[in-house]
Amino acid sequence: MKKLFLMLVVISNIIVTPQSVIQKISPSLETKLATVNTSEKILVWIYFTDKGNSLENYYANPESVVSGKSLQRRAKLNSENLIDYTDLPVNAEYVQTLASSGFQIKQKSKWLNAVSGYADKNTIENILTYNFIKSIDIVKTFQKSDDELEFNQIETEKFINTPQPEGVHSLNYGQSFTQLNLIQVPAVHDLGYDGSGITICVMDAGFNNLAHVAFDSMNIIAMWDFVNGDPNVGDEGDMGTGSHGTNTLSVIGGYAPGNLIGPAYRSNYILAKTENTDSETPVEEDNWVAALEWADSIGVDVTSTSLGYLEYDPPFTSYTWQDMNGNTAIITIAADLAVKKGIVVVNSAGNEGWRTTPNSLVAPADGDSVFAIGATDGSGVRVSFSSFGPTFDGRIKPDFMAMGSNVYAARSSGTTQYTFVSGTSFSCPLSAGVVALLLQANPNLTPIQLRNILRQTSSRSNTPDNFYGWGVLRALDALNQIAVPVELISFNAAYTDNVVELNWITATEKNNYGFEVQKRYDGEQYKTVAFIKGNGTTTNRVTYNYTDTDIRADKIYYRLKQIDYNGDIDYSNEILVDVQPADNFELFQNYPNPFNPETKISWYSPVNGNQTLKLYDILGNEIATLFNGFLQAGRHEIILNTSSINAELVSGIYLLRLKSDNFQKQIKMVYLK
Structure with a gap:
């Protein structure tokens, strides 16, 4: 009987486990939970079902969510609705509940309506019972292969680029001339374009040598270390080293005439440290997503990322080449969403070119709207390490090519030294710099309009394939395709x-x-x-x-x-x-109408005097006095919030009545609960 009793207990536990709770766990997390001990903490994404109530305040005040510059950029795509549901913050009460349960918050994502953080098996099982939890999944982490490190970190002095012809261009590019001339940047500089007014976010492994002379005139408007959670994007005892970021930043925006000039040397820069090079799993997607949302809130126009995500070391869950379909990797989903908000997302295609799989892309280069950049040598011939397509769903990748072999860059040590580096890590910032120049010429271009212009003008525009995409960028040809707006x-x-x-x-x-x-x-x-x-x-x-x-x-x-x-x-x-009305006593229609929970009420009085503003139901029963006092002649307004009324409103029509000594006005308002 004892054995039978134990069997019944096990069966009972299986039966009472709600199917809705089981469905909240992703297959990869379910596999992970089966292999870890009770105390081991797992880095996970927790997705919420909603963002709570009282969201209308955000829609009514978009600048409480993102900056005015971000709103201006978004207006290129949708001038009527500058923010949407994805822009609203995650619910603070949900986050606090998770923290109280033992969940260690790492990053928050309003776009994904999720938070990342660390939890052990028992904490995850407890969290699954909360009704505001939609699902839980593993945060993917990335291990660079030795080959990729080699391609990205080559530093040698043996390469000599084609010298710049004398008297042809307005700037002296030194050894950086070849990488810029291949994509027609010097000719665009000659026309006066230098990236001014465009904001670029470079996301990398930190930037450990900002004292280099190539950065002396760079306008850096914001910096944040998403690995260590502080504003210092250098090394200085933190996790991760920033030599790679120093290289990429100098390639896109350095300015040291006679040695190195980047294509967008007068742009504004946002620097985000998202990669931890110290650990065996140095990159976490949630850092990148958090950095992208932060840059959007500031008003970024272009992002340049020389990182990619594909295969990870055991026991970490890997993506596969089949996952490079534009809809699986979290980083890819976030990247495409950024494009919908008007941001041009430029990313390295990857250095996995030697693989035998049908594609060797890394996320987010697989994104439908992401500019995936492959690498060529100084003559425009693809180098062997450059990743190839197509995506799993059959789209051509990479999108474009730029020089990624023997690229001249600022050295990560010393303040006046330079080096040669190789990898799609460096064709990416060159391409992002071209995008900045074109946006300077016409800031109203959307990411897709820019992509179409570049497809029409790159070196293989008529014969795109999965090794070159639409070919090597031609900045001058693209510039000539841009319709100049009326001034x-x-x-x-x-x-x-x-x-x-x-x-x-x-x-x-x-x-x-x-x-x-x-x-x-x-x-x-x-x-x-x-x-x-x-x-x-x-x-x-x-x-x-x-x-x-x-x-x-x-x-x-x-x-x-x-x-x-x-x-x-x-x-x-x-x-x-x-x-302003000269003689009329006016009560204007409230906005928004219908409303919930807030609405703005405005009126105009031509004379000084006592005024009373009251709210009634449709039967004429008084509900609340919203204002009662003396006012000077002129325009006045208040914000009505239903939480301040000592009565519970039901959905329906209400009357708003304004009285003064000599005038009375009334309007109807609709409340939707």
């Missing part, structure tokens, strides 16, 4: 006689189909109110006018959406017209 000399608005007069003047027009006049009231979204046909092509200044007769008393914002003949668009700056 606005002025844009003005004036309110007179109950109309708004707009006028604007353009400089020489090369490609102007016309302008959409867009307008929004305070707190609302832009809407197109008119189309003004352009003058096409002209060498003279052109003056345009538009009269807006459909207006109401409020703050009114206008902007112009200039449209090129090839479909490219360019937005003007926003201008404000504050229309």
